[in-house]
Amino acid sequence: MLQKLILLLFPGLIMISGYAQEKKMNISSPAVPFMSLEQRQMAVREPLPPGPGTDSGNFRYAAAKCLPGVVRVFSTYPPGYRPAFGDPFLDIYNELWQHGAGPARGRASGVMLTDDGYIVTNNHVVQNAVSLEVELPDQRTYTAQVIGTDSATDLALLRISEKGLPFIRFGSRDNIAEGDWVLAIGNPLSLTSTVTAGIVSARNRNINAGEGTDGPFFFIQTDAVMNDGSSGGALVDINGRLIGINTGIITPTGAYAGYAFAIPVEVVKKVCDDLLQYGTVLRAYMGVYAGNTANARGVVLDSLVWNGPAMNAGLLPQDTIIQINDMQIRTMTGFHEAMLLQRPGENITVQVRRNGARLSLPLVPDSQKEDLALRIRNLSALLRHIGIDVTEILSQKRKDQLNIDGGLEVTRVFRGKAYWSTGMEPGFVILFVNDKPVHSKDALFRLLKSHKGKVLVSGIFPEYPSLLHHYTFSL
Numbered sequence: 001m002l003q004k005l006i007l008l009l010f011p012g013l014i015m016i017s018g019y020a021q022e023k024k025m026n027i028s029s030p031a032v033p034f035m036s037l038e039q040r041q042m043a044v045r046e047p048l049p050p051g052p053g054t055d056s057g058n059f060r061y062a063a064a065k066c067l068p069g070v071v072r073v074f075s076t077y078p079p080g081y082r083p084a085f086g087d088p089f090l091d092i093y094n095e096l097w098q099h100g101a102g103p104a105r106g107r108a109s110g111v112m113l114t115d116d117g118y119i120v121t122n123n124h125v126v127q128n129a130v131s132l133e134v135e136l137p138d139q140r141t142y143t144a145q146v147i148g149t150d151s152a153t154d155l156a157l158l159r160i161s162e163k164g165l166p167f168i169r170f171g172s173r174d175n176i177a178e179g180d181w182v183l184a185i186g187n188p189l190s191l192t193s194t195v196t197a198g199i200v201s202a203r204n205r206n207i208n209a210g211e212g213t214d215g216p217f218f219f220i221q222t223d224a225v226m227n228d229g230s231s232g233g234a235l236v237d238i239n240g241r242l243i244g245i246n247t248g249i250i251t252p253t254g255a256y257a258g259y260a261f262a263i264p265v266e267v268v269k270k271v272c273d274d275l276l277q278y279g280t281v282l283r284a285y286m287g288v289y290a291g292n293t294a295n296a297r298g299v300v301l302d303s304l305v306w307n308g309p310a311m312n313a314g315l316l317p318q319d320t321i322i323q324i325n326d327m328q329i330r331t332m333t334g335f336h337e338a339m340l341l342q343r344p345g346e347n348i349t350v351q352v353r354r355n356g357a358r359l360s361l362p363l364v365p366d367s368q369k370e371d372l373a374l375r376i377r378n379l380s381a382l383l384r385h386i387g388i389d390v391t392e393i394l395s396q397k398r399k400d401q402l403n404i405d406g407g408l409e410v411t412r413v414f415r416g417k418a419y420w421s422t423g424m425e426p427g428f429v430i431l432f433v434n435d436k437p438v439h440s441k442d443a444l445f446r447l448l449k450s451h452k453g454k455v456l457v458s459g460i461f462p463e464y465p466s467l468l469h470h471y472t473f474s475l
Helices: 037-042 060-069 094-098 265-278 309-313 332-340 379-386 396-402 417-421 441-448
Strands: 004-007 070-077 104-112 118-121 131-135 141-143 145-150 155-159 181-186 194-205 219-222 234-237 242-251 259-264 288-292 299-304 320-324 348-354 357-363 388-392 408-413 429-433 454-461 464-474
Touching (some): 037 265, 060 070, 060 181, 060 234, 070 118, 104 181, 104 242, 145 265, 181 219, 181 242, 194 259, 194 332, 259 265, 265 332, 288 332, 299 309, 309 357, 320 332, 379 388, 379 441, 429 441
Antiparallel strands (some): 004 242, 070 104, 104 118, 131 141, 145 155, 181 194, 181 234, 219 259, 234 242, 242 259, 299 320, 320 348, 348 357, 388 408, 429 454, 454 464
16 A cells, blocks of 8 residues: 555644745844744753653653643634645545534644743644644643744744743754654644654655655654654653654554654754744755765755856856755755755855865855746756656557547656645646647646746546546646
8 A cells, every 4th residue: 555644633634735825024123132942942941950861761751841841732724624635634534524514623732942932833733724722731721823834844833822831942853863762742643742752763764745845855753653633743852852843654544654754853943943033934045956976975966057156156067065064965855954954145165076176165045046937947847846747648549549639648746736736646638738738748848937827737537538627726
């Protein structure tokens, strides 16, 4: 059976229907100096002494320290709300949509980050919700305000109006390794304040959850048990420090089947600080097109954007990026994460290999370009953006069977514009794009490479060749 990444929102209301409407950036100077969430944590005295470390084999300290800082998040959705096509929860919790037309409600988890009520959870927990409530472990309940959301990393920052709250302090993924003990704390299957233990199975797992988007590409993998309702919960080390936000499981059944995944704390800190300070996430843009090397020892540059930050810094095609600041770069996954942790306008140091020599180059990244024409430079990039793979129908026999002159058959649908917005499935034959016939991949690329706005795709399924289907999505 096909395995899939399941996002852990109970009772399975959404898998992200399109992207959240993130707040517009406000970069005006604040009236008072900005304090990061970590600085806010450091300003509060730690109530418990340092933990016992891994030698004790006792999880009581970490559990006692962190349980008060993990909350329940209740999301209420409009009457009649349904997830987008392709939501795996529809198959598992279909009964949710058969019981009347009242508001639907989901239950998940969140992690308190400061004593004055800032909470991180998953974006898919709050996406499309009309109201949010937070329940503390002592059963006090508050209405939550959304400070900001980021669909690309699946994170959301909330706040409740209260002071003197217990919270979980930030740790570091650099302080854990494969084989270390970790605890997952959340509210799975409506079982409040549940603690499970496991080990770190991998620190930088790429499971292609963000294919066609900006991410998240990189997760902490653990065998600590998680289930529906664990979304937004805490992954902590043996000393009770936050190392990740629990997000999903890979499963062939819809329930826990061995491995769970958490967004690393470094990503959580950067994204949440951006949401708090600017209302959106600032993304650094280097202006390179790169790919993995054969030996996983860096990423090699195919080409550079003209007058982009990389070109202006002196990088050249065929350079291999091996380090950004103090982060070693081995694959494109690591490159994307390193760039996510940077901000536009801040100086970074890029180390490259060029003709056997190692060079260190200063670079100032720009803000991420949103112009489709800059990002969609070839057919492969266009198809990744849409979220499909296609093949040309060349066989005359096949054309005669379908009574068509030509077309593009969809061989795969993954996370992209078509995935979120349409019911397109493998086997669908694309005949028209914006009412213009499409007989080749080149024709598709010419029609869409500089297109902005809505796209109308028309075609047939081979089982029903006389019935024309229409799908729309936005580029």
